[in-house]
Amino acid sequence: MEMETKVTVHDAMTSNVITADPGISVAEAASIMTEKKVGSIIVKSNSEPEGLITESDIIRKVVSRDLRASEVTVGEVMTRNLISIEPDRELSEAARLMAKNSIRRLPVVRDGALVGILTSSDVMMVAPELTEILVENARIEENRVQLPENERSVPGVCEICGNFEEYLEEYDGKYICEECKEDLEGE
Template sequence: METSVSIREIMTRHPVTSPPEAPVVDIAKTMFTNHIGSVIISSNGGEEGIVTERDICYKVVAQGRDPSKTLARDIMSSKLVSISPEKSITDAAKLMVKKGIRRLAVVEEGKVVGIVTASDILAVSPKTIEVLRELYDIYSNEEPGAEPSDVMGGGGICDECGGVTDNLTPSNGRYLCDDCREEVEG
């Protein structure tokens, strides 16, 4: 595994944030507009938590709650799991496996400066597939019968453009990002 690569080199800087009183429908629209799978919840300059696609699916949609009346604070994970930007991708992958998560807040001097995902790590080194398999094993134990794409969010590297995405779709024996799939399928 490429242990010399630091989190700072691969993280997404300036993660998208929303206030805790934002309705979930607005959070979902923000995710859709920005092509992201999570939003950091912050107020008064401090980060309070994170809302992920999974939170919206499990805590709102599956529960029959109204996304326009449910607030971010009601569904967010209030404990941000974080890592220093100076740590290696190996450290990040191990922490994700240990905590059973796919995203880490990158914190420097007490402030969130970025976010790193399992897909970001995968893009850096093919050997991280072994670590992602461990993530898969963790999630599949929680979700018996789950497919790898269900568990890992369907993310990876697009077979057409080589870009990293959180959403790959099978198409004619290849896995494509949304843009390439639309282009290929017309």
């Protein structure tokens, strides 16, 4: 009997994680995100991750309240109590963890130290067969919690062009990417 190779978190994660100190301002964090083209930064003061700040945290907690991004620290708005995973765990376990907690990013930690980050897009690129786990749960979650129209997006494969996108929107009963949606609306 052939031993099936298990795909691990380590196989799919990104190991050069962009991190920042909790004392920096949200404005600085935003410029790091822009410069590095990332949607989130792991916050840590020593080797251990303390939190995560994402673009949506900045919009929800700073911009929407009209606070000055240069006067708010990352530590004040970051998401704490991070759910993390070890690098040698199976990728399918990571996918279930993301789905269950409705998160798109998992810090990868070995012995308390941050060694990488795993995103839902990483999972789908390495193991497209796990997309089902991520998307099904995102849809279940979404039906349970009525989010405002513009935030009802799930990662997955567009049902029209077949591209994998981080954000799909429901349009006419199909999950499609923004470009296809614009094409349809423009018709």
